[in-house]
Amino acid sequence: EVQLVESGGGLVQPGGSLRLSCAASGYNFSPFWMHWVRQAPGKGLVWVSHMNGDGTTIRYADSVKGRFTISRDNAKNTLYLQMNSLRVEDTAVYYCTRDRGHPDAFDVWGQGTMVTVSS
Amino acid sequence: EIVLTQSPGTLSLSPGERATLSCRASQSVSSSYLAWYQQKPGQAPRLLIYGASNRATGIPDRFSGSGSGTDFTLTISRLEPEDFAVYYCQQYDSSPTWTFGQGTKVEIK
Secondary structure (H helix, E strand, C coil): EEEEEEECEEEEECCEEEEEEEEEEEECCCCCCCEEEEEEEHHHCCCCCCEECCCCCCEECCCCCCEEEEEEEEECCEEEEEEEEEEEEEEEEEEEEEECCCCCCEEEECCCCEEEEEC | CEEEEEEEEEECCCCCCCCCEEEEEEEHHHCCEEEEECCCCCCCCEEEEEEEEEECCCCCCCCEEEEEEEEEEEEEEECCCCCCCCEEEEECCCCCEECCCEEEEEEEC
């Protein structure tokens, strides 16, 4: 079964850091572009960042540029999101998701991990 | 950046009725790089339609997508109880940013 499982969310104070992980299983991880998408409580979906299979192409939404860093370890079938200088407005459920065949739709989603930024 | 506007915000219908959801783009989405997702409370989104009109794996044929350019439609031919959810459109034409619409909630009347 193709699966993505996120972890690493939690409560952090403004200005703090968190590292999210997304473990992939059931498919060959390395060729696929991967994305992070977030959803603030009661709000819609917002694309955050993506990375291609070998890590040579990376993009960020303007709202997180300079603060978040996406990375991957293909040997461990894992995608990461390092989040620094967190703000209250970063509070959201963070989903990792797989791109069908870049550029293409997102066909596999993790269950999400909640990040709460609050003092 | 391509902005997607979905309408209506909420659609109140009964099981068995037909649902028509609209997604309008601020500029043309080439190659029909338009997808639709379903999201139920507490769950991750699920891909329904890609390439504007192609059903994803395992999606029932009561779901259909159509449109091109700036106007796209998701149709649910006969609503089943499990179809009441929020639906999002997404464009993946305007790389390197992907944008979603604000969502349409389909609720039981």
